[in-house]
Amino acid sequence: MRRRDDVLLVDGYNMIGAWPELASLRDKGLEDARDRLLEMLADYQGFTGLMVVVVFDAHQVPGAGSTFKQHRLTVVFTKEKETADACIERLAAELAMRSRNIHVATSDMAEQHVTFGKGALRLSARELLIELKQNRKAIEQKVEHKSQVRNELDGNLSMEVRLKLEKWRRGGK
Template sequence: MRRREDVLLVDGYNMIGAWPMLASLRDNQLEDARDRLLEMLADYQGYTGMEVIVVFDAHQVPGTGSTFSQYRITVVYTKEKETADACIERLASELAMRSRDLYVATSDLVEQHVAFGKGALRISARELLINIQQNRKAIEKSMDYEMKTRNELNNNLSLEVKTQLERWRRGQT
């Protein structure tokens, strides 16, 4: 899942309900849970290079729906009388191509089967969370390695600069 042209469609509220750290936020601070989900997916997108599209269910809210970008992720609020599942199915049909992989992240079994029928690969909420956590560990491990590696200035300076610095150190002009 690391090709630049791959796309991940995420059922936003499904992830919020399935991931323990977001489910605890959901009851009192739904907007904070959405923001935290988007932050986690933005990190995932940055690490994997996949295009991430998150769909939130707004079918009971009057309006035409909206699409915007947040953290370089495409966020879709469904139209009135359109469920997130229907929107994901529509997007899966539009985005399905042989030249890239399309993944649908949801724990809704029926939606997984429909997405699979549209040519998408399915990922459960649990699998996506595990992938995100593993990526986070890999990032932290690489940052630890970089911090432990010596970055000596001496190896990066030209002979002229080293000579001039040595003259200054000795008080010569």
């Protein structure tokens, strides 16, 4: 079971390559695929309360890398000569605490083994996509249920008060 102080570290490009919707977006433009991934993970973070950190590999791009917030997610572009895998391993070690679990979402088997060895829990791209879809269904069911509730006040009133109100409604005193 996940707790609110748990952390999910996501290998961004690994998800983009593994999820059909994102892979087709990537073929049209990588930025669109990244944006869609961040939207999906923002919904997931909002529903679960987990802290989500998405890491994108920029090791072949010159520069110092960057970290910023988008949709309340933490988005990391690795610095020059640092792979996403190395960054995820470093973050898993930095964020580890006894009271929280670190989950690493990647389908890179070697990365799963290394982070598992550091105490993180593994989650494949497929498993994360299934969780996202299940959460989306749960949200839709909650919204649908809320819209079907006709009068929330009525269910919270005692029978005595309900009878008095009904009497008043009909013009009685």
